Amino acid sequence: MKALTFLARRFVAGETAEKAVEAGIALKKRGINATFDLLGEDVLDREAAMRSAEANKVLLRLIPDGVERNVSIKLTTMGLAISDDFCLEQTAGVLDAAKAVGGFVRIDMEGSAYTQKTIDAFQTLRQRYDNVGIVLQAYLHRTEDDVKAAIARGDRVRLCKGAYKEPPEIAWTKMDDIRASYRKCVRLLLDKGNYPAVATHDESLVEDVIGYTRDQGIGSERYEFQMLYGLRPGRWDSLVAAGHRVRIYVPYGTHWFPYFYRRLREKKENLFFVFKGIFGR
Ligand SMILES: Cc1cc2nc3c(=O)[nH]c(=O)nc-3n(C[C@H](O)[C@H](O)[C@H](O)COP(=O)(O)OP(=O)(O)OC[C@H]3O[C@@H](n4cnc5c(N)ncnc54)[C@H](O)[C@@H]3O)c2cc1C
Numbered sequence: 001m002k003a004l005t006f007l008a009r010r011f012v013a014g015e016t017a018e019k020a021v022e023a024g025i026a027l028k029k030r031g032i033n034a035t036f037d038l039l040g041e042d043v044l045d046r047e048a049a050m051r052s053a054e055a056n057k058v059l060l061r062l063i064p065d066g067v068e069r070n071v072s073i074k075l076t077t078m079g080l081a082i083s084d085d086f087c088l089e090q091t092a093g094v095l096d097a098a099k100a101v102g103g104f105v106r107i108d109m110e111g112s113a114y115t116q117k118t119i120d121a122f123q124t125l126r127q128r129y130d131n132v133g134i135v136l137q138a139y140l141h142r143t144e145d146d147v148k149a150a151i152a153r154g155d156r157v158r159l160c161k162g163a164y165k166e167p168p169e170i171a172w173t174k175m176d177d178i179r180a181s182y183r184k185c186v187r188l189l190l191d192k193g194n195y196p197a198v199a200t201h202d203e204s205l206v207e208d209v210i211g212y213t214r215d216q217g218i219g220s221e222r223y224e225f226q227m228l229y230g231l232r233p234g235r236w237d238s239l240v241a242a243g244h245r246v247r248i249y250v251p252y253g254t255h256w257f258p259y260f261y262r263r264l265r266e267k268k269e270n271l272f273f274v275f276k277g278i279f280g281r
Contacts, residue, residue: 011230011263012039012256017059020252023229024067027248031240035106035226036063037072039253046086049079053090055253057097069103072249074110075118088121095129106156106197109135111164112171119146126155133197137162138182139171147185151192158197158226159186163262183208190218197247199226201235210244220244228263 013023024034078090133156189196224245
Protein backbone atom coordinates (compact mmCIF):
# COMPACT_ATOMS: atom_id res chain seq x y z
CA MET A 1 0.00 0.00 0.00
CA LYS A 2 2.87 2.30 0.81
CA ALA A 3 4.47 1.61 -2.59
CA LEU A 4 1.18 2.30 -4.36
CA THR A 5 0.79 5.56 -2.52
CA PHE A 6 4.30 6.45 -3.56
CA LEU A 7 3.56 5.58 -7.20
CA ALA A 8 0.22 7.37 -7.25
CA ARG A 9 1.94 10.54 -6.10
CA ARG A 10 3.17 11.14 -9.62
CA PHE A 11 -0.39 11.38 -10.93
CA VAL A 12 -2.28 12.70 -7.90
CA ALA A 13 -1.36 16.04 -6.26
CA GLY A 14 -2.25 14.87 -2.76
CA GLU A 15 -5.13 13.82 -0.56
CA THR A 16 -6.23 17.32 0.54
CA ALA A 17 -7.47 20.52 -1.08
CA GLU A 18 -4.46 22.34 0.38
CA LYS A 19 -2.09 19.99 -1.45
CA ALA A 20 -3.99 20.52 -4.71
CA VAL A 21 -3.78 24.28 -4.31
CA GLU A 22 -0.03 24.01 -3.61
CA ALA A 23 0.35 22.14 -6.89
CA GLY A 24 -1.70 24.83 -8.65
CA ILE A 25 0.53 27.59 -7.26
CA ALA A 26 3.66 25.72 -8.37
CA LEU A 27 2.22 25.31 -11.88
CA LYS A 28 1.29 28.98 -12.06
CA LYS A 29 4.90 29.89 -11.34
CA ARG A 30 5.76 27.99 -14.54
CA GLY A 31 3.13 29.92 -16.53
CA ILE A 32 0.72 26.97 -16.45
CA ASN A 33 -2.93 26.98 -15.35
CA ALA A 34 -4.69 24.17 -13.51
CA THR A 35 -8.09 22.57 -13.32
CA PHE A 36 -8.63 20.79 -10.01
CA ASP A 37 -10.40 17.47 -9.80
CA LEU A 38 -11.61 15.99 -6.55
CA LEU A 39 -11.35 12.25 -7.19
CA GLY A 40 -14.35 10.01 -6.71
CA GLU A 41 -16.86 8.21 -8.93
CA ASP A 42 -20.31 6.67 -8.85
CA VAL A 43 -21.59 8.20 -5.66
CA LEU A 44 -24.63 6.22 -4.63
CA ASP A 45 -25.94 8.14 -1.66
CA ARG A 46 -27.07 11.71 -1.33
CA GLU A 47 -24.84 12.56 1.60
CA ALA A 48 -21.72 11.55 -0.32
CA ALA A 49 -22.79 13.67 -3.32
CA MET A 50 -23.45 16.64 -1.03
CA ARG A 51 -20.03 16.17 0.58
CA SER A 52 -18.44 16.13 -2.83
CA ALA A 53 -20.26 19.32 -3.91
CA GLU A 54 -19.28 20.99 -0.63
CA ALA A 55 -15.63 19.97 -1.01
CA ASN A 56 -15.56 21.55 -4.47
CA LYS A 57 -16.94 24.78 -3.05
CA VAL A 58 -14.31 24.75 -0.29
CA LEU A 59 -11.56 24.27 -2.86
CA LEU A 60 -12.86 27.08 -5.07
CA ARG A 61 -12.72 29.45 -2.10
CA LEU A 62 -9.28 28.23 -1.09
CA ILE A 63 -7.60 29.03 -4.41
CA PRO A 64 -5.67 32.27 -3.93
CA ASP A 65 -5.73 35.32 -6.19
CA GLY A 66 -3.48 34.88 -9.17
CA VAL A 67 -4.39 31.20 -9.63
CA GLU A 68 -7.39 30.49 -11.85
CA ARG A 69 -10.40 29.07 -10.01
CA ASN A 70 -11.13 26.21 -12.32
CA VAL A 71 -12.49 22.81 -11.28
CA SER A 72 -13.44 19.66 -13.18
CA ILE A 73 -16.30 17.58 -11.84
CA LYS A 74 -17.93 14.28 -12.74
CA LEU A 75 -21.70 14.35 -12.55
CA THR A 76 -21.80 10.89 -10.98
CA THR A 77 -20.03 12.42 -7.98
CA MET A 78 -22.86 14.98 -7.85
CA GLY A 79 -25.48 12.21 -7.76
CA LEU A 80 -26.30 11.60 -11.45
CA ALA A 81 -26.84 7.91 -10.72
CA ILE A 82 -29.33 8.82 -7.99
CA SER A 83 -31.60 11.48 -9.49
CA ASP A 84 -31.27 14.01 -12.32
CA ASP A 85 -32.86 16.83 -10.32
CA PHE A 86 -30.76 16.16 -7.24
CA CYS A 87 -27.60 16.12 -9.40
CA LEU A 88 -28.59 19.41 -11.06
CA GLU A 89 -29.16 20.98 -7.66
CA GLN A 90 -25.73 19.91 -6.37
CA THR A 91 -23.96 20.97 -9.56
CA ALA A 92 -25.73 24.34 -9.61
CA GLY A 93 -24.42 24.89 -6.06
CA VAL A 94 -20.86 24.35 -7.29
CA LEU A 95 -21.49 26.64 -10.28
CA ASP A 96 -22.80 29.37 -7.96
CA ALA A 97 -19.73 29.03 -5.73
CA ALA A 98 -17.50 29.23 -8.82
CA LYS A 99 -19.37 32.26 -10.13
CA ALA A 100 -18.94 34.05 -6.80
CA VAL A 101 -15.14 33.80 -7.14
CA GLY A 102 -14.94 34.31 -10.92
CA GLY A 103 -14.37 30.59 -11.46
CA PHE A 104 -15.16 28.03 -14.13
CA VAL A 105 -16.48 24.47 -13.90
CA ARG A 106 -15.75 21.80 -16.49
CA ILE A 107 -18.05 18.81 -16.54
CA ASP A 108 -15.96 15.71 -17.29
CA MET A 109 -17.43 13.05 -19.56
CA GLU A 110 -17.83 9.53 -18.18
CA GLY A 111 -18.74 6.14 -19.67
CA SER A 112 -21.38 5.86 -22.41
CA ALA A 113 -24.16 4.99 -19.94
CA TYR A 114 -23.92 8.65 -18.92
CA THR A 115 -23.13 10.45 -22.21
CA GLN A 116 -26.63 11.68 -23.02
CA LYS A 117 -27.53 12.32 -19.39
CA THR A 118 -24.38 14.40 -18.95
CA ILE A 119 -25.05 16.43 -22.09
CA ASP A 120 -28.68 16.98 -21.04
CA ALA A 121 -27.68 18.15 -17.58
CA PHE A 122 -25.02 20.40 -19.07
CA GLN A 123 -27.58 21.95 -21.44
CA THR A 124 -29.99 22.60 -18.59
CA LEU A 125 -27.24 24.31 -16.58
CA ARG A 126 -25.98 26.21 -19.61
CA GLN A 127 -29.28 28.05 -19.82
CA ARG A 128 -28.50 29.64 -16.46
CA TYR A 129 -24.69 29.69 -16.37
CA ASP A 130 -21.85 30.91 -18.58
CA ASN A 131 -19.08 29.55 -16.40
CA VAL A 132 -19.53 25.91 -17.36
CA GLY A 133 -18.06 23.72 -20.08
CA ILE A 134 -18.36 20.13 -21.25
CA VAL A 135 -16.03 17.33 -22.38
CA LEU A 136 -16.55 15.37 -25.61
CA GLN A 137 -14.75 12.12 -26.46
CA ALA A 138 -13.37 11.65 -29.97
CA TYR A 139 -13.70 7.85 -29.81
CA LEU A 140 -17.52 7.99 -29.84
CA HIS A 141 -19.19 7.86 -33.27
CA ARG A 142 -21.67 10.52 -32.15
CA THR A 143 -19.06 13.10 -31.23
CA GLU A 144 -18.70 14.90 -34.56
CA ASP A 145 -22.43 15.75 -34.34
CA ASP A 146 -22.07 16.75 -30.68
CA VAL A 147 -19.14 18.99 -31.61
CA LYS A 148 -21.18 20.69 -34.33
CA ALA A 149 -24.10 21.23 -31.94
CA ALA A 150 -21.75 22.62 -29.28
CA ILE A 151 -20.22 25.04 -31.80
CA ALA A 152 -23.69 26.21 -32.87
CA ARG A 153 -24.56 26.97 -29.23
CA GLY A 154 -21.20 28.53 -28.33
CA ASP A 155 -20.52 25.87 -25.68
CA ARG A 156 -17.02 25.51 -24.35
CA VAL A 157 -15.67 22.03 -25.18
CA ARG A 158 -12.69 20.07 -23.97
CA LEU A 159 -11.91 17.41 -26.57
CA CYS A 160 -10.25 14.18 -25.38
CA LYS A 161 -9.96 10.71 -26.92
CA GLY A 162 -12.05 9.02 -24.22
CA ALA A 163 -10.86 6.90 -21.32
CA TYR A 164 -13.55 4.24 -20.87
CA LYS A 165 -13.89 0.87 -22.57
CA GLU A 166 -16.67 1.24 -25.13
CA PRO A 167 -18.12 -1.29 -27.60
CA PRO A 168 -17.41 -1.05 -31.37
CA GLU A 169 -21.10 -0.38 -32.04
CA ILE A 170 -20.73 3.13 -30.62
CA ALA A 171 -17.02 3.85 -30.56
CA TRP A 172 -13.88 3.60 -32.64
CA THR A 173 -11.52 1.17 -30.99
CA LYS A 174 -8.44 1.38 -33.24
CA MET A 175 -6.01 4.18 -32.42
CA ASP A 176 -5.75 5.34 -36.05
CA ASP A 177 -9.53 5.77 -36.25
CA ILE A 178 -9.66 7.56 -32.89
CA ARG A 179 -6.89 9.89 -34.02
CA ALA A 180 -8.68 10.59 -37.32
CA SER A 181 -11.87 11.46 -35.45
CA TYR A 182 -9.90 13.63 -33.02
CA ARG A 183 -8.27 15.54 -35.88
CA LYS A 184 -11.59 16.17 -37.57
CA CYS A 185 -13.34 17.30 -34.38
CA VAL A 186 -10.48 19.44 -33.12
CA ARG A 187 -10.25 21.29 -36.43
CA LEU A 188 -13.98 22.07 -36.31
CA LEU A 189 -13.53 23.39 -32.78
CA LEU A 190 -10.44 25.42 -33.65
CA ASP A 191 -12.20 26.96 -36.66
CA LYS A 192 -15.42 27.96 -34.95
CA GLY A 193 -15.52 26.77 -31.35
CA ASN A 194 -15.64 28.81 -28.15
CA TYR A 195 -12.13 28.56 -26.66
CA PRO A 196 -11.71 24.78 -27.09
CA ALA A 197 -9.41 22.76 -24.87
CA VAL A 198 -7.18 20.31 -26.71
CA ALA A 199 -6.73 17.55 -24.14
CA THR A 200 -4.19 14.99 -25.27
CA HIS A 201 -0.59 13.87 -24.69
CA ASP A 202 -0.46 12.42 -28.18
CA GLU A 203 2.40 14.22 -29.88
CA SER A 204 1.04 13.60 -33.37
CA LEU A 205 -2.19 15.41 -32.39
CA VAL A 206 -0.36 18.19 -30.55
CA GLU A 207 1.79 18.77 -33.64
CA ASP A 208 -1.27 18.64 -35.86
CA VAL A 209 -2.96 21.38 -33.81
CA ILE A 210 0.18 23.53 -33.79
CA GLY A 211 0.50 23.21 -37.58
CA TYR A 212 -3.19 23.76 -38.24
CA THR A 213 -3.51 26.87 -36.06
CA ARG A 214 -0.35 28.32 -37.62
CA ASP A 215 -1.59 27.68 -41.17
CA GLN A 216 -5.08 29.04 -40.45
CA GLY A 217 -3.85 32.07 -38.52
CA ILE A 218 -5.67 30.96 -35.34
CA GLY A 219 -4.08 32.85 -32.43
CA SER A 220 -2.91 30.97 -29.34
CA GLU A 221 -5.42 32.96 -27.22
CA ARG A 222 -8.28 31.11 -28.97
CA TYR A 223 -7.59 27.65 -27.52
CA GLU A 224 -5.55 25.86 -24.86
CA PHE A 225 -3.73 22.58 -24.50
CA GLN A 226 -4.58 20.41 -21.52
CA MET A 227 -2.63 17.49 -20.09
CA LEU A 228 -2.82 15.39 -16.96
CA TYR A 229 -0.72 15.96 -13.86
CA GLY A 230 2.39 13.80 -14.04
CA LEU A 231 2.24 13.14 -17.77
CA ARG A 232 4.76 14.85 -20.10
CA PRO A 233 5.75 17.72 -17.77
CA GLY A 234 8.63 18.68 -20.06
CA ARG A 235 6.16 19.15 -22.89
CA TRP A 236 4.05 21.53 -20.76
CA ASP A 237 7.06 23.81 -20.43
CA SER A 238 8.06 23.63 -24.08
CA LEU A 239 4.50 24.47 -25.17
CA VAL A 240 4.45 27.48 -22.83
CA ALA A 241 7.89 28.56 -24.07
CA ALA A 242 6.51 28.43 -27.64
CA GLY A 243 3.66 30.76 -26.67
CA HIS A 244 0.85 28.23 -26.16
CA ARG A 245 -1.60 28.19 -23.29
CA VAL A 246 -1.44 25.09 -21.13
CA ARG A 247 -3.72 23.86 -18.38
CA ILE A 248 -3.00 20.82 -16.24
CA TYR A 249 -5.67 18.59 -14.79
CA VAL A 250 -4.74 18.24 -11.12
CA PRO A 251 -6.47 15.31 -9.38
CA TYR A 252 -6.52 15.19 -5.60
CA GLY A 253 -8.36 13.42 -2.81
CA THR A 254 -8.42 10.11 -1.05
CA HIS A 255 -10.29 8.17 -3.81
CA TRP A 256 -7.28 8.04 -6.06
CA PHE A 257 -7.08 4.35 -6.89
CA PRO A 258 -9.52 4.04 -9.90
CA TYR A 259 -8.03 7.13 -11.52
CA PHE A 260 -4.50 5.92 -10.95
CA TYR A 261 -5.39 2.46 -12.32
CA ARG A 262 -6.83 3.97 -15.54
CA ARG A 263 -3.62 5.94 -16.11
CA LEU A 264 -1.61 2.73 -15.72
CA ARG A 265 -3.78 0.74 -18.11
CA GLU A 266 -3.52 3.48 -20.72
CA LYS A 267 0.14 3.72 -21.36
CA LYS A 268 3.22 1.62 -21.58
CA GLU A 269 5.32 4.59 -20.44
CA ASN A 270 3.27 4.85 -17.27
CA LEU A 271 3.69 1.15 -16.64
CA PHE A 272 7.40 1.51 -17.20
CA PHE A 273 7.41 4.20 -14.53
CA VAL A 274 5.58 1.88 -12.15
CA PHE A 275 8.00 -0.95 -12.78
CA LYS A 276 10.89 1.41 -12.25
CA GLY A 277 9.24 2.57 -9.04
CA ILE A 278 8.75 -0.96 -7.77
CA PHE A 279 11.95 -2.57 -8.94
CA GLY A 280 14.38 0.25 -9.56
CA ARG A 281 14.85 1.61 -6.06
C1 LIG B 1 -6.91 17.35 -19.37
C2 LIG B 1 -7.53 16.03 -19.69
C3 LIG B 1 -8.84 15.80 -19.31
C4 LIG B 1 -9.46 14.59 -19.62
N1 LIG B 1 -10.79 14.43 -19.32
C5 LIG B 1 -11.40 13.30 -19.71
C6 LIG B 1 -12.82 13.12 -19.54
O1 LIG B 1 -13.53 14.00 -19.06
N2 LIG B 1 -13.37 11.96 -19.96
C7 LIG B 1 -12.62 10.96 -20.55
O2 LIG B 1 -13.19 9.94 -20.94
N3 LIG B 1 -11.28 11.09 -20.68
C8 LIG B 1 -10.67 12.23 -20.29
N4 LIG B 1 -9.30 12.34 -20.48
C9 LIG B 1 -8.49 11.15 -20.84
C10 LIG B 1 -8.41 10.95 -22.34
O3 LIG B 1 -9.68 10.59 -22.83
C11 LIG B 1 -7.40 9.84 -22.68
O4 LIG B 1 -7.80 8.64 -22.11
C12 LIG B 1 -5.99 10.14 -22.25
O5 LIG B 1 -5.65 11.50 -22.39
C13 LIG B 1 -4.99 9.31 -23.10
O6 LIG B 1 -5.04 9.68 -24.46
P1 LIG B 1 -3.95 10.66 -25.13
O7 LIG B 1 -4.55 11.24 -26.35
O8 LIG B 1 -3.53 11.65 -24.12
O9 LIG B 1 -2.69 9.83 -25.52
P2 LIG B 1 -2.42 8.24 -25.50
O10 LIG B 1 -3.40 7.60 -26.41
O11 LIG B 1 -2.27 7.75 -24.11
O12 LIG B 1 -1.01 8.21 -26.14
C14 LIG B 1 -0.83 8.28 -27.55
C15 LIG B 1 0.56 8.75 -27.92
O13 LIG B 1 0.87 9.96 -27.19
C16 LIG B 1 2.24 10.07 -27.04
N5 LIG B 1 2.60 10.16 -25.62
C17 LIG B 1 1.80 9.93 -24.57
N6 LIG B 1 2.47 10.08 -23.43
C18 LIG B 1 3.71 10.41 -23.77
C19 LIG B 1 4.87 10.69 -23.03
N7 LIG B 1 4.88 10.64 -21.68
N8 LIG B 1 5.98 11.01 -23.70
C20 LIG B 1 5.99 11.06 -25.05
N9 LIG B 1 4.94 10.79 -25.80
C21 LIG B 1 3.81 10.47 -25.16
C22 LIG B 1 2.83 8.83 -27.64
O14 LIG B 1 3.17 9.13 -28.96
C23 LIG B 1 1.68 7.85 -27.57
O15 LIG B 1 1.82 6.79 -28.45
C24 LIG B 1 -8.70 13.57 -20.25
C25 LIG B 1 -7.38 13.80 -20.63
C26 LIG B 1 -6.80 15.01 -20.38
C27 LIG B 1 -5.40 15.25 -20.85
